[in-house]
């Protein structure tokens with residue numbers, strides 16, 4: 001009979017923004033799987049470890065080599081449970097990933113269900129899913145990112161500089177500054193010629209610090225991002241002039257709703273999203289990799305509109321008994337639990353009425369289940385079937401941090 005606790009073998013992709021070799025947490029986690037043939041090469045970028053059943057990068061059952069999806073298909077009721085099964089079928093509705101970020105990811109958004117189905121109909125190779133993709137990102141280390149838009153007053157005050165006024169709408173429309181104005185500005189910034197991008201950044205960089213006031217922090221960011229891509233990348237203008245730049249500490253998280261603009265910049269994170277791989281890219285990538293600007297601007301929303309609204313606070317979870325918090329975004333496909341234990345501490349995780357995937361992000365210890373006592377080490381990943389309690393325990397003089405994404 002299939003056990004409810006299934007250790008997984010996951011793999012890592014190699015996008016050029018990933019951290020190299022042993023610097024990459026995603027690679028380190030993959031290499032920790034017992035008996036794996038995964039070897040870290042020093043000059044290779046390792047960007048994302050995927051955990052779950054998404055067909056392009058599926059996880060495998062460690063003990064048998066079978067695809068996790070095949071095991072779920074054969075044990076639907078036991079592992080997934082009727083409730084989630086009736087809603088989503090035997091495909092896991094969520095997809096957790098570990099990201100190790102050395103430089104900015106493409107400036108992107110994930111289209112809502114309507115636009116996703118349209119795109120999927122037209123080009124199912126490029127847009128494999130008719131689904132939306134709300135996502136959360138929880139920092140595992142210091143994490144820098146651009147997400148959502150700055151408050152309108154802040155953007156307005158930047159666009160009062162003479163060298164930015166060319167991007168403003170003229171006439172009647174130019175008399176107010178609202179989300180419609182911002183929509184216009186984003187289009188104008190993203191359509192600007194390369195030499196204009198270069199010139200505008202140069203103008204900004206030569207302003208005296210006092211004149212820039214609250215915007216002076218951008219002086220260090222411009223050269224940094226220009227170094228990562230090209231001085232003519234349109235994404236630079238949108239990210240720095242219009243978007244919130246945030247720095248999170250380990251354990252802090254953001255929620256990125258469908259259609260919301262974002263570009264992660266540096267650090268290691270655990271991400272969880274609805275099951276989809278759809279993305280519209282518009283900057284921080286070569287011209288050829290950018291999607292239609294018209295589609296991007298049609299999908300784009302203006303939420304969240306300041307950094308505080310992007311934050312997803314964690315709350316104590318009733319799944320645990322005091323040492324477990326939950327990140328519960330307003331997306332029905334998933335929540336994420338985080339349990340942190342030290343020095344032999346224990347924590348019981350109550351039954352979850354749906355499928356889940358857990359990953360040990362730090363330290364070591366053990367997990368007691370109704371049938372086994374399992375060893376836990378940093379980087380180990382397990383699928384856990386619905387309806388079973390477990391008990392986590394940190395090593396006597398160590399720590400143990402476990403994240404667990406679930407749907408119920």
Ligand SMILES: [Zn+2]
Pocket residue numbers: 108110135262
């Ligand atoms: Zn994203």
